[in-house]
Amino acid sequence: MLHPVNPRPQMPGQAGARLAAPRRAGPLLAAGLFSALGLSALACTLSDDFEPNSVDDQPSAVTEVTGSVMASAGAAGCTDPRGCCATSEDCGMGQVCLGGVCQAPDDCSSLDDVSVCQIELCPGPNCPTNVEDSCSDGVQSGDEAGVDCGGSCPVACGSSPSFASCSDGVRNQDETDVDCGGSCAADCGAGKSCAQDSDCTPELLCSPVSHVCTEISCADGRQDGDEILIDCGGGTCPGCPVGTACVNDSDCNSGICALATCRASPLCEDQTRNGDETDVDCGGSDATCDRCGDGKACRQDADCARGDCAQGICISCQDGLRNGSETAVDCGGPDPSCRRCGTNAACALNRDCQSGICDGGVCVTFSCSDNRQNGNETGVDCGGNGAGCARCADGVGCQLGSDCASGACSGGVCISCRDGVRNGTETDVDCGGSCGDCAPGRSCGADADCASGACVGGRCCGGSQGDCTRCAERLSPTIDCDAPQAGQDSTGVINCRNFLQCLASNPAICPTRNAPGCSGDNQATDACPHNDYGGNAGTGLTRANQVLQNAGCQL
DSSP states (O other), rough: OOOOOOOOOOOOOOSSOOOOOOOOOOOHHHHHHHHTOOOOOOOOOOOOOOOOBBBBBBHHHHHHHHHHHHHHHHHHHHHOTTOOOOSSGGGTOOEEEEEEEEEEEOSSOOOOOOGSSEOOOOOOOTTTOOOHTTSSSOOOOOOOOOTTBTTTTOTTTTTOOGGGSSSSSSOTTOOOOOSSTTSSSSSSSSTTTTSSGGGGTTTTTEOOOTTEEOOTTSSSSSOTTTTTTBBBBBTTSBBBOOOOOOOOOOGBSSSOOOOOEEEEEEEGGGGOTTTOOOOOTTTSSSSSSBBBOOOOOSSSGGTTTTSSSEEEEOOOSSSSOTTTSSSSHHHHSSSSSSBBOTTTOOOOSGGGSSSEEETTTTEEHHHHHHHHOOTTOOOOTTTOOOOTTTTTTTTSSSGGGGBBBSSSHHHEEEEEETTSOOOTSSTTBBGGGGOOOOOOTTTTTSGGBBBBBBBEETEOOOSTTTTTTTTTTOOOSSSSSOOOTTOOOHHHHHHHHHHHHHHHHOOOSSSSSSSSSTTSSOTTOSSOOOOGGOOOHHHHHHHHHHHHHHOOOOO
Protein backbone atom coordinates (compact mmCIF):
# COMPACT_ATOMS: atom_id res chain seq x y z
CA MET A 1 0.00 0.00 0.00
CA LEU A 2 1.07 3.66 -0.34
CA HIS A 3 2.58 5.16 2.78
CA PRO A 4 1.73 8.77 3.55
CA VAL A 5 4.61 10.98 4.73
CA ASN A 6 4.58 14.02 7.00
CA PRO A 7 3.64 17.02 4.90
CA ARG A 8 6.48 19.62 4.38
CA PRO A 9 5.77 23.14 5.63
CA GLN A 10 3.31 24.90 3.37
CA MET A 11 4.18 28.16 1.59
CA PRO A 12 1.47 30.73 0.86
CA GLY A 13 -0.59 29.56 -2.10
CA GLN A 14 0.46 25.90 -1.74
CA ALA A 15 -2.52 23.75 -2.70
CA GLY A 16 -2.20 21.07 -0.06
CA ALA A 17 0.08 18.71 1.80
CA ARG A 18 2.50 16.65 -0.27
CA LEU A 19 2.91 12.89 0.03
CA ALA A 20 5.97 10.83 -0.62
CA ALA A 21 6.31 9.36 -4.10
CA PRO A 22 5.82 5.58 -4.47
CA ARG A 23 8.98 3.51 -4.75
CA ARG A 24 9.90 1.57 -7.93
CA ALA A 25 6.73 2.60 -9.77
CA GLY A 26 7.48 2.92 -13.46
CA PRO A 27 6.04 5.73 -15.53
CA LEU A 28 3.22 3.67 -16.99
CA LEU A 29 2.22 2.11 -13.70
CA ALA A 30 2.16 5.47 -11.96
CA ALA A 31 0.09 6.99 -14.73
CA GLY A 32 -2.41 4.12 -14.63
CA LEU A 33 -2.67 4.25 -10.86
CA PHE A 34 -3.46 7.94 -10.68
CA SER A 35 -5.86 7.63 -13.57
CA ALA A 36 -7.70 4.95 -11.63
CA LEU A 37 -7.72 7.15 -8.56
CA GLY A 38 -9.20 10.04 -10.51
CA LEU A 39 -6.46 12.55 -9.53
CA SER A 40 -7.13 15.90 -11.09
CA ALA A 41 -3.76 17.60 -10.41
CA LEU A 42 -0.17 16.57 -9.72
CA ALA A 43 2.44 18.51 -7.82
CA CYS A 44 5.07 17.88 -10.51
CA THR A 45 5.88 15.47 -13.33
CA LEU A 46 8.65 12.98 -13.65
CA SER A 47 11.71 14.31 -15.37
CA ASP A 48 13.06 12.64 -18.43
CA ASP A 49 16.42 11.91 -16.87
CA PHE A 50 15.34 10.67 -13.44
CA GLU A 51 13.49 7.45 -12.53
CA PRO A 52 11.67 7.56 -9.19
CA ASN A 53 12.00 4.78 -6.71
CA SER A 54 9.71 1.78 -7.43
CA VAL A 55 6.89 0.54 -5.19
CA ASP A 56 6.97 -2.93 -3.63
CA ASP A 57 4.02 -5.20 -4.36
CA GLN A 58 2.47 -3.07 -7.09
CA PRO A 59 -0.80 -5.03 -7.55
CA SER A 60 -1.49 -5.00 -3.85
CA ALA A 61 -0.91 -1.25 -3.61
CA VAL A 62 -3.27 -0.50 -6.47
CA THR A 63 -5.91 -2.74 -5.03
CA GLU A 64 -5.69 -1.25 -1.55
CA VAL A 65 -5.82 2.34 -2.73
CA THR A 66 -8.63 1.70 -5.13
CA GLY A 67 -10.59 -0.10 -2.45
CA SER A 68 -10.12 2.78 -0.09
CA VAL A 69 -11.45 5.24 -2.61
CA MET A 70 -14.43 3.11 -3.32
CA ALA A 71 -15.14 2.72 0.37
CA SER A 72 -15.13 6.49 0.79
CA ALA A 73 -17.73 6.83 -1.91
CA GLY A 74 -20.19 4.74 0.07
CA ALA A 75 -19.97 6.63 3.33
CA ALA A 76 -23.69 6.57 3.94
CA GLY A 77 -25.33 7.26 7.24
CA CYS A 78 -22.47 9.56 8.38
CA THR A 79 -22.99 11.28 11.76
CA ASP A 80 -19.69 13.27 11.94
CA PRO A 81 -20.32 16.77 13.41
CA ARG A 82 -18.07 18.33 10.77
CA GLY A 83 -20.71 17.53 8.15
CA CYS A 84 -21.30 14.53 5.91
CA CYS A 85 -20.83 14.60 2.18
CA ALA A 86 -20.82 12.58 -0.97
CA THR A 87 -18.74 15.09 -2.96
CA SER A 88 -16.87 18.29 -2.18
CA GLU A 89 -19.80 20.25 -3.54
CA ASP A 90 -21.70 19.21 -0.40
CA CYS A 91 -19.12 21.06 1.81
CA GLY A 92 -18.72 24.65 2.77
CA MET A 93 -16.31 27.14 1.16
CA GLY A 94 -12.66 26.15 1.56
CA GLN A 95 -13.49 22.48 2.49
CA VAL A 96 -13.32 19.20 0.59
CA CYS A 97 -15.06 15.89 1.04
CA LEU A 98 -12.71 13.34 2.61
CA GLY A 99 -14.06 9.91 3.63
CA GLY A 100 -17.59 11.24 3.51
CA VAL A 101 -16.72 14.06 5.92
CA CYS A 102 -16.13 17.76 5.10
CA GLN A 103 -12.54 18.63 6.05
CA ALA A 104 -9.82 21.23 5.42
CA PRO A 105 -7.98 20.56 2.14
CA ASP A 106 -4.58 20.21 3.89
CA ASP A 107 -5.74 17.25 6.00
CA CYS A 108 -4.16 14.29 4.20
CA SER A 109 -4.03 12.02 7.21
CA SER A 110 -6.10 9.48 5.28
CA LEU A 111 -6.15 8.36 1.69
CA ASP A 112 -9.94 8.36 1.36
CA ASP A 113 -9.72 11.14 -1.22
CA VAL A 114 -6.19 11.67 -2.44
CA SER A 115 -7.33 13.85 -5.30
CA VAL A 116 -7.25 16.89 -3.02
CA CYS A 117 -3.64 16.27 -1.96
CA GLN A 118 -0.45 17.11 -3.75
CA ILE A 119 1.66 14.02 -4.17
CA GLU A 120 5.38 14.64 -4.58
CA LEU A 121 6.55 12.56 -7.51
CA CYS A 122 9.86 14.32 -8.14
CA PRO A 123 12.60 13.57 -5.64
CA GLY A 124 15.20 14.23 -8.35
CA PRO A 125 17.47 17.28 -8.85
CA ASN A 126 15.33 18.80 -11.60
CA CYS A 127 12.18 19.09 -9.46
CA PRO A 128 11.04 22.59 -8.52
CA THR A 129 11.59 23.61 -4.89
CA ASN A 130 10.54 26.49 -2.70
CA VAL A 131 13.74 28.53 -2.97
CA GLU A 132 12.73 31.07 -0.32
CA ASP A 133 12.36 28.33 2.33
CA SER A 134 15.31 26.15 1.39
CA CYS A 135 17.82 29.05 1.14
CA SER A 136 17.33 30.07 4.76
CA ASP A 137 16.80 26.76 6.58
CA GLY A 138 20.38 26.43 7.85
CA VAL A 139 21.06 23.14 6.00
CA GLN A 140 22.43 22.21 2.59
CA SER A 141 19.45 21.02 0.55
CA GLY A 142 18.06 20.98 -2.98
CA ASP A 143 20.67 22.09 -5.54
CA GLU A 144 22.60 24.24 -3.01
CA ALA A 145 26.40 24.10 -3.34
CA GLY A 146 26.75 24.89 0.36
CA VAL A 147 24.60 25.71 3.34
CA ASP A 148 21.93 28.11 2.00
CA CYS A 149 24.18 29.28 -0.85
CA GLY A 150 24.79 28.50 -4.52
CA GLY A 151 22.42 26.74 -6.90
CA SER A 152 19.03 28.44 -6.97
CA CYS A 153 19.83 30.52 -3.85
CA PRO A 154 20.46 34.26 -4.36
CA VAL A 155 23.64 34.19 -2.23
CA ALA A 156 26.78 32.82 -3.86
CA CYS A 157 28.95 30.57 -1.71
CA GLY A 158 32.02 32.34 -0.34
CA SER A 159 30.49 35.83 -0.70
CA SER A 160 29.89 38.15 2.22
CA PRO A 161 26.72 37.25 4.12
CA SER A 162 23.70 39.41 3.52
CA PHE A 163 22.49 41.89 6.06
CA ALA A 164 19.68 39.54 6.98
CA SER A 165 22.02 36.63 7.76
CA CYS A 166 24.09 38.85 10.14
CA SER A 167 21.02 39.83 12.12
CA ASP A 168 18.85 36.71 12.06
CA GLY A 169 19.67 35.49 15.58
CA VAL A 170 21.30 32.33 14.18
CA ARG A 171 24.97 31.39 13.91
CA ASN A 172 25.33 30.60 10.22
CA GLN A 173 27.46 31.35 7.20
CA ASP A 174 31.04 31.94 8.47
CA GLU A 175 29.97 33.67 11.71
CA THR A 176 32.12 32.73 14.71
CA ASP A 177 29.23 33.47 17.06
CA VAL A 178 25.61 34.48 16.61
CA ASP A 179 25.49 37.38 14.11
CA CYS A 180 29.13 38.44 14.71
CA GLY A 181 32.63 37.64 13.55
CA GLY A 182 33.63 36.20 10.21
CA SER A 183 32.43 38.32 7.32
CA CYS A 184 29.80 40.10 9.42
CA ALA A 185 30.38 43.78 10.09
CA ALA A 186 29.64 43.33 13.79
CA ASP A 187 32.58 42.31 16.02
CA CYS A 188 32.08 39.81 18.82
CA GLY A 189 32.17 40.97 22.43
CA ALA A 190 33.83 39.46 25.48
CA GLY A 191 33.04 35.76 25.95
CA LYS A 192 31.91 35.25 22.36
CA SER A 193 33.49 32.60 20.12
CA CYS A 194 36.17 33.70 17.66
CA ALA A 195 38.73 32.34 15.23
CA GLN A 196 41.09 35.31 15.08
CA ASP A 197 41.59 38.73 16.66
CA SER A 198 39.65 40.50 13.89
CA ASP A 199 36.49 38.66 14.96
CA CYS A 200 36.52 40.56 18.28
CA THR A 201 35.91 44.21 19.17
CA PRO A 202 39.12 46.32 18.97
CA GLU A 203 39.83 46.26 22.71
CA LEU A 204 39.65 42.44 22.82
CA LEU A 205 41.79 39.59 21.49
CA CYS A 206 40.91 36.05 20.44
CA SER A 207 42.41 33.62 22.98
CA PRO A 208 44.47 30.98 21.11
CA VAL A 209 43.48 28.41 23.76
CA SER A 210 39.77 28.94 24.37
CA HIS A 211 38.97 30.71 21.06
CA VAL A 212 36.91 33.21 23.02
CA CYS A 213 37.17 37.01 22.82
CA THR A 214 39.04 38.16 25.94
CA GLU A 215 40.67 41.33 27.27
CA ILE A 216 44.38 42.03 26.77
CA SER A 217 46.37 41.08 29.88
CA CYS A 218 49.92 40.58 31.03
CA ALA A 219 49.23 36.91 31.70
CA ASP A 220 47.51 35.73 28.55
CA GLY A 221 50.54 33.92 27.13
CA ARG A 222 50.83 36.04 24.01
CA GLN A 223 52.44 39.27 22.85
CA ASP A 224 49.68 41.82 22.59
CA GLY A 225 48.90 45.43 23.35
CA ASP A 226 52.11 47.46 23.82
CA GLU A 227 54.09 44.47 25.12
CA ILE A 228 57.71 44.17 23.95
CA LEU A 229 57.75 40.39 24.45
CA ILE A 230 55.07 37.95 25.61
CA ASP A 231 53.51 39.47 28.75
CA CYS A 232 56.33 41.96 29.46
CA GLY A 233 57.31 45.52 28.65
CA GLY A 234 55.25 48.32 27.19
CA GLY A 235 54.91 50.33 30.40
CA THR A 236 51.94 48.38 31.79
CA CYS A 237 53.31 44.84 32.09
CA PRO A 238 56.42 43.91 34.13
CA GLY A 239 59.77 44.75 32.55
CA CYS A 240 61.53 42.39 30.16
CA PRO A 241 64.85 40.62 30.86
CA VAL A 242 68.28 42.11 30.17
CA GLY A 243 69.13 41.81 26.48
CA THR A 244 65.59 42.45 25.29
CA ALA A 245 64.99 45.17 22.73
CA CYS A 246 63.35 48.19 24.38
CA VAL A 247 62.13 51.73 23.87
CA ASN A 248 61.87 53.11 27.40
CA ASP A 249 63.40 52.23 30.80
CA SER A 250 60.00 50.90 31.88
CA ASP A 251 60.31 48.15 29.26
CA CYS A 252 63.15 46.56 31.27
CA ASN A 253 63.10 44.76 34.62
CA SER A 254 66.49 46.40 35.28
CA GLY A 255 64.95 49.82 34.65
CA ILE A 256 67.76 50.63 32.19
CA CYS A 257 67.11 50.88 28.44
CA ALA A 258 70.20 52.04 26.55
CA LEU A 259 70.95 51.74 22.84
CA ALA A 260 67.47 50.18 22.45
CA THR A 261 68.47 47.23 24.66
CA CYS A 262 67.69 46.36 28.29
CA ARG A 263 70.93 46.54 30.28
CA ALA A 264 71.98 45.51 33.77
CA SER A 265 73.97 48.72 34.48
CA PRO A 266 74.17 52.30 33.11
CA LEU A 267 76.30 52.91 30.02
CA CYS A 268 78.54 55.29 31.92
CA GLU A 269 79.72 52.52 34.20
CA ASP A 270 80.41 49.65 31.80
CA GLN A 271 84.03 50.53 30.94
CA THR A 272 83.02 50.72 27.28
CA ARG A 273 82.63 53.64 24.91
CA ASN A 274 79.03 53.30 23.79
CA GLY A 275 75.87 55.32 23.39
CA ASP A 276 76.87 58.83 22.37
CA GLU A 277 79.82 58.95 24.77
CA THR A 278 82.77 60.82 23.29
CA ASP A 279 85.26 58.70 25.25
CA VAL A 280 85.03 55.72 27.59
CA ASP A 281 82.25 56.42 30.11
CA CYS A 282 82.46 60.22 29.66
CA GLY A 283 81.08 63.00 27.54
CA GLY A 284 77.94 62.87 25.42
CA SER A 285 74.37 63.92 26.15
CA ASP A 286 73.84 61.66 29.17
CA ALA A 287 74.04 64.00 32.15
CA THR A 288 74.93 61.08 34.42
CA CYS A 289 78.18 60.50 32.55
CA ASP A 290 81.33 62.30 33.76
CA ARG A 291 82.80 65.09 31.67
CA CYS A 292 85.99 64.07 29.94
CA GLY A 293 89.40 65.14 31.22
CA ASP A 294 92.20 66.81 29.25
CA GLY A 295 93.35 64.69 26.32
CA LYS A 296 90.08 62.72 26.05
CA ALA A 297 87.98 62.77 22.88
CA CYS A 298 85.14 65.30 22.60
CA ARG A 299 82.72 66.81 20.15
CA GLN A 300 81.93 70.08 21.90
CA ASP A 301 83.07 72.08 24.91
CA ALA A 302 80.26 70.59 27.02
CA ASP A 303 81.93 67.16 26.74
CA CYS A 304 84.99 68.37 28.64
CA ALA A 305 85.54 68.81 32.35
CA ARG A 306 87.29 72.16 31.76
CA GLY A 307 84.82 73.15 29.05
CA ASP A 308 87.29 73.42 26.18
CA CYS A 309 87.14 71.05 23.18
CA ALA A 310 89.71 71.79 20.46
CA GLN A 311 90.03 69.66 17.33
CA GLY A 312 88.20 66.78 18.99
CA ILE A 313 90.36 66.76 22.16
CA CYS A 314 89.56 68.17 25.60
CA ILE A 315 92.12 70.81 26.54
CA SER A 316 92.59 73.43 29.25
CA CYS A 317 94.70 76.44 30.01
CA GLN A 318 96.48 74.47 32.72
CA ASP A 319 97.71 71.44 30.78
CA GLY A 320 101.18 72.78 29.99
CA LEU A 321 100.54 72.61 26.26
CA ARG A 322 99.79 75.16 23.60
CA ASN A 323 96.54 73.82 22.24
CA GLY A 324 93.04 74.87 21.38
CA SER A 325 92.83 78.57 20.53
CA GLU A 326 95.78 79.57 22.75
CA THR A 327 98.34 81.88 21.16
CA ALA A 328 101.02 80.72 23.59
CA VAL A 329 101.25 77.96 26.20
CA ASP A 330 98.12 78.21 28.37
CA CYS A 331 97.47 81.89 27.47
CA GLY A 332 95.91 84.09 24.86
CA GLY A 333 93.10 83.31 22.48
CA PRO A 334 89.35 83.99 22.77
CA ASP A 335 88.78 81.61 25.70
CA PRO A 336 88.17 83.90 28.69
CA SER A 337 89.32 81.14 31.05
CA CYS A 338 92.86 81.42 29.62
CA ARG A 339 95.04 84.15 31.07
CA ARG A 340 96.40 87.00 28.95
CA CYS A 341 99.96 86.54 27.72
CA GLY A 342 102.89 88.46 29.14
CA THR A 343 105.54 90.54 27.39
CA ASN A 344 107.27 88.77 24.46
CA ALA A 345 104.69 85.96 24.37
CA ALA A 346 103.14 85.08 21.01
CA CYS A 347 99.91 86.86 20.20
CA ALA A 348 97.48 87.43 17.35
CA LEU A 349 95.46 90.36 18.68
CA ASN A 350 95.92 93.04 21.30
CA ARG A 351 93.48 91.21 23.54
CA ASP A 352 95.91 88.27 23.78
CA CYS A 353 98.36 90.42 25.77
CA GLN A 354 98.38 91.68 29.32
CA SER A 355 99.73 94.99 27.99
CA GLY A 356 96.99 95.11 25.38
CA ILE A 357 99.63 95.59 22.70
CA CYS A 358 100.36 92.86 20.16
CA ASP A 359 103.04 94.24 17.88
CA GLY A 360 104.41 92.00 15.13
CA GLY A 361 102.86 88.86 16.73
CA VAL A 362 104.53 89.56 20.08
CA CYS A 363 103.10 91.09 23.22
CA VAL A 364 104.88 94.39 24.05
CA THR A 365 104.46 97.07 26.72
CA PHE A 366 103.05 100.55 25.99
CA SER A 367 102.69 103.98 27.55
CA CYS A 368 100.27 106.90 27.25
CA SER A 369 103.02 109.20 26.00
CA ASP A 370 104.68 107.26 23.19
CA ASN A 371 102.75 109.10 20.49
CA ARG A 372 101.26 105.80 19.31
CA GLN A 373 97.82 104.35 19.57
CA ASN A 374 98.59 101.09 21.26
CA GLY A 375 97.46 98.98 24.12
CA ASN A 376 93.73 99.44 24.45
CA GLU A 377 93.87 103.13 23.65
CA THR A 378 90.99 104.33 21.44
CA GLY A 379 93.00 107.29 20.19
CA VAL A 380 96.70 108.23 20.21
CA ASP A 381 97.68 108.20 23.89
CA CYS A 382 94.02 108.60 25.00
CA GLY A 383 91.02 106.53 25.85
CA GLY A 384 91.00 102.93 26.95
CA ASN A 385 91.71 101.80 30.49
CA GLY A 386 95.44 102.28 30.47
CA ALA A 387 96.75 103.99 33.62
CA GLY A 388 97.48 107.63 33.04
CA CYS A 389 95.93 107.89 29.57
CA ALA A 390 93.91 111.05 28.97
CA ARG A 391 90.32 111.02 27.81
CA CYS A 392 89.88 111.70 24.11
CA ALA A 393 88.66 115.00 22.67
CA ASP A 394 85.63 115.45 20.44
CA GLY A 395 86.05 113.75 17.06
CA VAL A 396 88.56 111.18 18.35
CA GLY A 397 87.82 107.46 18.31
CA CYS A 398 86.14 105.78 21.25
CA GLN A 399 84.39 102.60 22.30
CA LEU A 400 82.61 103.87 25.40
CA GLY A 401 81.55 107.24 26.74
CA SER A 402 84.30 106.84 29.36
CA ASP A 403 86.87 107.10 26.57
CA CYS A 404 85.77 110.70 25.87
CA ALA A 405 86.35 113.93 27.71
CA SER A 406 82.76 114.89 26.93
CA GLY A 407 81.56 111.56 28.24
CA ALA A 408 79.66 110.98 24.98
CA CYS A 409 80.71 108.38 22.41
CA SER A 410 78.53 108.08 19.30
CA GLY A 411 79.30 106.00 16.22
CA GLY A 412 82.81 105.26 17.52
CA VAL A 413 83.65 108.99 17.84
CA CYS A 414 83.74 111.25 20.89
CA ILE A 415 81.21 114.02 20.65
CA SER A 416 80.05 116.99 22.75
CA CYS A 417 77.26 119.53 22.90
CA ARG A 418 79.73 122.29 22.03
CA ASP A 419 81.37 121.04 18.87
CA GLY A 420 79.15 122.94 16.44
CA VAL A 421 78.08 119.68 14.79
CA ARG A 422 74.81 117.81 15.02
CA ASN A 423 75.97 114.37 16.11
CA GLY A 424 75.31 111.70 18.67
CA THR A 425 71.71 111.80 19.88
CA GLU A 426 71.30 115.49 19.15
CA THR A 427 68.10 116.52 17.33
CA ASP A 428 69.64 119.82 16.30
CA VAL A 429 73.16 121.21 16.43
CA ASP A 430 74.44 120.77 20.01
CA CYS A 431 70.94 120.44 21.44
CA GLY A 432 68.27 117.85 21.93
CA GLY A 433 68.84 114.26 22.93
CA SER A 434 71.50 113.99 25.60
CA CYS A 435 72.70 117.55 24.99
CA GLY A 436 69.90 119.47 26.65
CA ASP A 437 66.97 121.64 25.51
CA CYS A 438 66.55 123.22 22.11
CA ALA A 439 65.22 126.76 21.62
CA PRO A 440 61.87 127.52 19.92
CA GLY A 441 61.91 126.62 16.25
CA ARG A 442 64.79 124.11 16.61
CA SER A 443 64.30 120.51 15.48
CA CYS A 444 63.03 118.04 18.05
CA GLY A 445 61.87 114.47 18.34
CA ALA A 446 60.08 114.66 21.67
CA ASP A 447 58.91 117.25 24.19
CA ALA A 448 62.02 116.57 26.28
CA ASP A 449 64.22 117.95 23.49
CA CYS A 450 62.69 121.45 23.88
CA ALA A 451 63.24 124.18 26.45
CA SER A 452 59.49 124.90 26.36
CA GLY A 453 58.66 121.24 26.94
CA ALA A 454 56.50 121.22 23.80
CA CYS A 455 57.50 119.65 20.50
CA VAL A 456 54.87 120.08 17.77
CA GLY A 457 55.40 119.03 14.17
CA GLY A 458 59.11 118.30 14.78
CA ARG A 459 59.88 121.84 15.96
CA CYS A 460 60.14 123.21 19.47
CA CYS A 461 57.38 125.59 20.56
CA GLY A 462 57.95 128.87 22.44
CA GLY A 463 58.75 132.54 22.11
CA SER A 464 56.04 135.16 21.52
CA GLN A 465 55.60 134.91 17.77
CA GLY A 466 55.59 132.16 15.16
CA ASP A 467 56.29 129.07 17.26
CA CYS A 468 54.10 130.52 20.00
CA THR A 469 51.10 131.20 17.76
CA ARG A 470 51.60 127.76 16.15
CA CYS A 471 51.54 126.01 19.54
CA ALA A 472 49.13 128.25 21.47
CA GLU A 473 47.01 125.47 23.02
CA ARG A 474 50.11 123.46 24.01
CA LEU A 475 51.70 126.51 25.65
CA SER A 476 48.55 127.84 27.41
CA PRO A 477 48.77 126.41 30.94
CA THR A 478 45.23 127.15 32.24
CA ILE A 479 42.93 128.07 29.33
CA ASP A 480 41.88 126.08 26.26
CA CYS A 481 39.01 125.98 23.79
CA ASP A 482 37.34 123.02 25.49
CA ALA A 483 36.49 124.89 28.71
CA PRO A 484 34.10 127.73 27.81
CA GLN A 485 32.47 129.65 30.55
CA ALA A 486 29.01 128.66 31.70
CA GLY A 487 26.35 129.49 29.13
CA GLN A 488 28.65 129.45 26.07
CA ASP A 489 27.50 127.10 23.34
CA SER A 490 29.48 124.33 21.63
CA THR A 491 29.73 126.43 18.46
CA GLY A 492 32.14 128.74 20.24
CA VAL A 493 34.31 125.77 21.21
CA ILE A 494 34.43 124.55 17.62
CA ASN A 495 35.20 128.03 16.21
CA CYS A 496 38.00 128.55 18.76
CA ARG A 497 39.68 125.25 17.96
CA ASN A 498 39.36 125.67 14.18
CA PHE A 499 40.77 129.22 14.29
CA LEU A 500 43.85 128.21 16.30
CA GLN A 501 44.38 125.29 13.95
CA CYS A 502 44.27 127.65 10.99
CA LEU A 503 46.94 129.84 12.59
CA ALA A 504 49.15 126.79 13.22
CA SER A 505 48.75 125.69 9.58
CA ASN A 506 49.93 129.08 8.26
CA PRO A 507 53.02 129.92 10.37
CA ALA A 508 54.63 132.10 7.70
CA ILE A 509 51.57 134.36 7.22
CA CYS A 510 50.39 134.23 10.83
CA PRO A 511 53.43 134.67 13.12
CA THR A 512 50.93 136.64 15.23
CA ARG A 513 47.18 136.53 15.30
CA ASN A 514 46.73 140.03 13.78
CA ALA A 515 49.57 139.91 11.25
CA PRO A 516 48.61 141.41 7.82
CA GLY A 517 46.91 138.84 5.63
CA CYS A 518 46.23 136.50 8.54
CA SER A 519 42.81 137.09 10.09
CA GLY A 520 41.39 140.32 8.65
CA ASP A 521 38.08 141.06 6.93
CA ASN A 522 39.14 140.00 3.45
CA GLN A 523 37.76 136.54 3.10
CA ALA A 524 39.28 136.20 -0.36
CA THR A 525 42.93 136.84 0.56
CA ASP A 526 43.30 136.42 4.32
CA ALA A 527 44.58 133.04 5.50
CA CYS A 528 42.14 132.83 8.43
CA PRO A 529 39.41 135.51 7.97
CA HIS A 530 37.78 136.06 11.35
CA ASN A 531 34.23 136.06 9.93
CA ASP A 532 34.68 132.38 9.05
CA TYR A 533 34.95 131.67 12.78
CA GLY A 534 32.09 133.74 14.18
CA GLY A 535 33.73 137.17 13.90
CA ASN A 536 36.02 139.05 16.29
CA ALA A 537 33.18 139.57 18.75
CA GLY A 538 32.09 135.96 18.66
CA THR A 539 32.68 133.54 21.54
CA GLY A 540 35.03 131.43 19.40
CA LEU A 541 37.62 134.15 18.67
CA THR A 542 37.17 135.66 22.14
CA ARG A 543 38.23 132.36 23.63
CA ALA A 544 41.06 131.97 21.05
CA ASN A 545 42.48 135.39 22.06
CA GLN A 546 42.43 134.34 25.71
CA VAL A 547 44.35 131.13 24.85
CA LEU A 548 47.00 133.08 22.86
CA GLN A 549 47.49 135.60 25.66
CA ASN A 550 47.71 132.85 28.30
CA ALA A 551 50.41 131.14 26.17
CA GLY A 552 52.41 134.40 26.05
CA CYS A 553 51.87 134.90 22.36
CA GLN A 554 51.74 138.35 20.77
CA LEU A 555 48.33 139.08 19.31
